[in-house]
Amino acid sequence: MNISIDNTRHLGVGDTIFATDYIAMQDDENQYDFIAVGGEYDGHILDGTEEYEFRRLNVQDPIDLICIENDIVTMMGRAALVVAIENVVVLDRKQRDYGSRNISEFGEMGILMRVWDKICRLKNLMGKETAMNESIDDSWLDMANYAIIAILVRRGIWK
Incomplete structure (x- = not known):
């Protein structure tokens, strides 16, 4: 599955980051690269001072998330x-x-x-x-x- 803006949602202030979330990096041509968060930010609660945009897959079924x-x-x-x-x-x-x-x-x-x-x-x-x-x-x-x-x-x- 390709990770994109269309199949993820923006995380905002107060959201907790999970290891399965992504950092969205936008380049000069408004293209996004998605980097798996992994353990570095796992458990961090967003306070608005972060330098990155964090996104989460729009997946309701946990089995689907494990598969992805x-x-x-x-x-x-x-x-x-x-x-x-x-x-x-x-x-x-x-x-x-x-x-x-x-x-x-x-x-x-x-x-x-x-x-x-x-x-x-x-x-x-x-x-x-x-x-x-x-x-x-x-x-x-x-x-x-x-x-x-x-x-x-x-x-x-x-x-």
């Missing part, structure tokens, strides 16, 4: 983002319920065993009309979360 900011342009990419966010919500809820210790004690090998359990469940569920307690989708989503947790463990983030 991360150059996700295909419908499949957007759909995958929606599923990923839904799954992170599940991960967060389970983290609140169970904590980290059940994973931390056994590390990647423990995660691998949990993924293997999910693979076995999927093999068992495939071809059946309905599952009694856990859907096929639930098993796939759990496996995706285990992959995310494994990356967090490898990076030393999982505590």
Whole structure:
């Protein structure tokens, strides 16, 4: 998506600048260049003394904003983002319920065993009309979360 005057709005005195906003730089021919704010002005409240014009995208849907900011342009990419966010919500809820210790004690090998359990469940569920307690989708989503947790463990983030 091209950032332009037409798809942004001017930020004024009292507005808070976010890392996803833009600085609009006008040249001598009234053309604008847009520079992502990033972290430098993030959280700054405009007081009218700023030397730059700050603008924000006219986007109502936060998913659209995430897509724009991360150059996700295909419908499949957007759909995958929606599923990923839904799954992170599940991960967060389970983290609140169970904590980290059940994973931390056994590390990647423990995660691998949990993924293997999910693979076995999927093999068992495939071809059946309905599952009694856990859907096929639930098993796939759990496996995706285990992959995310494994990356967090490898990076030393999982505590």
